[in-house]
Amino acid sequence: QKEVEQDPGPLSVPEGAIVSLNCTYSNSAFQYFMWYRQYSRKGPELLMYTYSSGNKEDGRFTAQVDKSSKYISLFIRDSQPSDSATYLCAMANAGKSTFGDGTTLTVKP
Amino acid sequence: GAVVSQHPSRVICKSGTSVKIECRSLDFQATTMFWYRQFPKQSLMLMATSNEGSKATYEQGVEKDKFLINHASLTLSTLTVTSAHPEDSSFYICSANNDNTDTQYFGPGTRLTVL
Secondary structure, eight states: OOSEEEOOOOEEEETTOOEEEEEEEOOTTOOEEEEEEEOTTSOOEEEEEEOSSEEEEETTEEEEEETTTTEEEEEESSOOGGGOEEEEEEEEETTEEEEOOOEEEEEEO | OOOEEEEOSEEEEOTTOOEEEEEEESSSOOSEEEEEEEOTTOOOEEEEEEETTSOOEEOTTOOTTTEEEEEEETTEEEEEEOSOOGGGOEEEEEEEEETTTTEEEEOOOEEEEEO
16 A cells, blocks of 8 residues: 555546545655645646645645545645646655655646 | 756757766755656656765665766755666656755756657
C-alpha cells in the first residue's frame, strides 16, 4: 500500500463548478501538507502549504487537512479553464516529501 | 520568493554524449535538492536526493554511475547524464527543499531528447 493515495481521475467539470481533490495517507508522522499544480511540460508549482489540521484559504483555493482521518482536500471554487492541469498532493516530514500520483483536471468552457 | 531555476530547459544530443543539467535555488538556501524524472502523462519518479557536501542518495533502480549528482553549494545541484541513450529521453525536474518550511519548490524542468 502506498503511503499517499490520490485518485488519478481524470476529472472533467464545467466552468464555474466547485472542484474537490482528495488524498489519503497512512504515515501519521507527516507534518506538512502541500498541493502542487502541474501544467503539461512544466515543473510543479506550489499552490498551498499547510502545517496543521483545519482550513487554509487563498483566493479560489481552499486546502483542508484532517489529521485524525489522515485526509487532505483541495477545493477550487468557480473553476476556470486555466485551472486545467494535474494536481499533486504531497506530505512531508523531516525533509522528505511523499507525493500522490496526481489528479488530472479539465475545466470545460 | 522560493524560485528554483533549471538550465537548460531543453537539450537535444547524440547518443553517447553526456549532458549536464543545473538546478539553482535563487532566493533561499537548500541543504537538500531532489532530482525527478517524468515520462509523458505519468507521475514524478524520484531518482535521487542530493545533500550539500555529501554523496547523493539514489533510489532503487537508478544507476549512480550513469546519473552523476553534485551538490557543491547550498544553492546549486547538478545532474549529469553520462553516455546518454535514447531511452534516457525524458523530462527531468529538480526541486529544492526550503530548510525553514520543509517544502519543496520545483524547477521548470529540462526536456532531454537523445537521438
